[in-house]
Amino acid sequence: MTFIPHGEHFIAGRRMAAEERFYSAPATGASHEFSAGSPELVAEACLAAHAAFPGFAATTRAQRAALLEAIADEMDARADAITEIGSAETGLPAARLQGERGRTTGQLRLFASHILAGDYLDRRHDEALPDRQPLPRPDLRMMQRPVGPVAVFGASNFPLAFSVAGGDTAAALAAGCPVVVKGHGAHPGTSEIVGDAIVAALDKLGMDAGIFSLIQGGNRAVGAALVTDPRIKAVGFTGSLGGGRALYDLCASRPEPIPFYGELGSVNPMFVLPQAAAARGAELGAGWAGSLTMGVGQFCTNPGIAIIVDGPDADAFVSAASEGLKAVAGQTMLTDGMAEAYRDGARRVSEGAGVKSLLTTACEGRTAAPYLFEVSASDWLTNEELSEEVFGPLGLVVRVKDAAQMVELAASFKGQLTATLQMDDADIDLGRALLPVLERMAGRVLANGFPTGVEVCDSMVHGGPYPASTNFGATSVGTMSIRRFLRPVCYQNLPEALLPADLVSM
Structure with missing residues (x-):
């Protein structure tokens, strides 16, 4: 059965239309009408993500792993429709879209198994030394904690692996961060059906719908509103040098500057x-x-x-x-x-x-x-x-x-x-x-190879010094990408009853 997009946004699990509209420009087949994003929709999505953050950050690793697995399952359940709309919008061959979907669901499942292992938390414990001279040492424990709601910009060249449920979204959800995605205008129908898979996964597990929102289309003011919303705490971006640099500068000029993890281009000598x-x-x-x-x-x-x-x-x-x-x-x-x-x-x-x-x-x-x-x-x-x-x-x-x-x-x-x-x-x-x-x-x-294949694994680095990316210490591919959306927190002399469960069980 042919997939016909409904053309609406997903704001905290709800389908929402807007007065302003735009039309897709597919390589083949019929064009479809979509609601265009606005700063008002961005504010609503960010508010929902902000409200969902405390509960999502408190979920167990097993609960977040189950969410990642459920998203992969829901994408697989829509496999033929994803390939059909994706190929029509982008002109990419069906085999390429099928392979990219496999990579996307594969990295979701990889992140699920990775967070279950717990190594990414980088847990440390320096026990108290009350008798140390000349000064005693307190009990110190440290682990990585999620930063807060994350904005993700879908990429044009990978409508699945670097888009709505791609690496940035998977990493943020694995870390415990709600996500607001700005879908790419080159493939809004593909973005919609993948967004529907994420919404279905959240609903199936009874998780807060504010964990995910998808906003489609709109002018540059929509992207600017997203990265400058005070409730957004980090940004993942893959795109052009000009567009990425403009968003990076907006992030840096905020009253509370936030990290902008942008991949901006490379000639790969x-x-x-x-x-x-x-x-x-x-x-x-x-x-x-x-x-x-x-x-x-x-x-x-x-x-x-x-x-x-x-x-x-x-x-x-x-x-x-x-x-x-x-x-x-x-x-x-x-x-x-x-x-x-x-x-x-x-x-x-x-x-x-x-x-x-x-x-x-x-x-x-x-x-x-x-x-x-x-x-x-x-x-x-x-x-x-x-x-x-x-x-x-x-x-x-x-x-x-x-x-x-x-x-x-x-x-x-x-x-x-x-x-x-x-x-x-x-x-x-x-x-x-x-x-x-x-x-x-x-x-x-x-x-003795060619760089056009990027393996999704623990040791991969997909990033580099500027202008290849805006943060040379980060990667947007592989399990280390989760670190972009975490920050270390040290707990000094806290009773075990107050410590995160992951620190008590180390």
């Missing part, structure tokens, strides 16, 4: 070291082309820039990459605006000093096809615009003179989500010289 280039340059070029075009290049870990020592090995790499990209037909991007921004980015790169166009295509409407450019390191180093992200299947090869210039160029990069080393055993010395630079640049450094 790939360094092809000399021996690897000599041994398998053509193979690496073809692999890079496949990674560049995965998901129409709309992954935040898309390796947009390849750095290689100039010469015949670089020629083989570039030739293979070009052939691989030529074989990729035009594909539908997530929105018309993204397709236009992609064309503008390609034009900006092509006009850079010393830039040579190796593969140009005709992209019209919402369709995107690959571009490939190359430039010398000397020209690249004098043009900062070439280091800016182009969201889409565009590759830029930077030819360096030698290993020393490769290290120099690595040091010029701003913060990144990832940095990749394509290397063989004989490249270890150069890899050793590059690694300290890459560690300072990126949140994840990988060898």
Whole structure:
């Protein structure tokens, strides 16, 4: 049965309409009408989240784990409808949406098992030393506690895994924080059906409906109202540098500043070291082309820039990459605006000093096809615009003179989500010289692979120095992401009857 959105918001479990309306712009199929958000709706949702926080923060880990499992179950129960509406709105293939739903429900279940183990609480106990000289020591216990209601902004490029029930929401709920989600306008129907799953899970478990609200659409004032509402205590965001920086500044300028955990963009440089280039340059070029075009290049870990020592090995790499990209037909991007921004980015790169166009295509409407450019390191180093992200299947090869210039160029990069080393055993010395630079640049450094797959696990870091993200000490993927929505509290000489149960049972 085809899913028809009702087009209303979820405010603390209630469906609510609004006078102002907007229409979805799907890649295929019929458009649907939705209520647009407003600052008034934001205030109502934040008030409900604030009221729900004390009770939700006091729930047991088992109760929150049950909620995460229930949300995953409700999403699975709506699997076919989620795939149908998601594919229509975004243009993503059904198989991609099915896989992303599996990742989304998988991370919900992962967080459930993670909080049941209890290690994330970082519990500590320094027992009292009443006879210590010259001064006694009090009894001190510490554990992590939820910060309060969290605002989450859905991302455009992952309508499930980074949206309504995605990593930010899962982490906040696992921590014990109510969530107010601002759905992304690119996929409001997908947001609605996933929001319905969360509401159903809360209702099934008899939990406070104020734990979750979903607000759709609206102008920039809606997002501003959300991050400046005094009841919101942290923000999770994945999106553009301009939009994220504006929200970050609003969070910092509040009477009570709050943390803004924003992922804002990355070009994810790939360094092809000399021996690897000599041994398998053509193979690496073809692999890079496949990674560049995965998901129409709309992954935040898309390796947009390849750095290689100039010469015949670089020629083989570039030739293979070009052939691989030529074989990729035009594909539908997530929105018309993204397709236009992609064309503008390609034009900006092509006009850079010393830039040579190796593969140009005709992209019209919402369709995107690959571009490939190359430039010398000397020209690249004098043009900062070439280091800016182009969201889409565009590759830029930077030819360096030698290993020393490769290290120099690595040091010029701003913060990144990832940095990749394509290397063989004989490249270890150069890899050793590059690694300290890459560690300072990126949140994840990988060898002999491509960064477009982000494993959801305990050790993953998906973040990095600015502008890749606004907080280099955090991750938005993996179980460590829960820490963003917790703060340490120390309890001194409190009787056990007053201590949180998790501290008494340690």
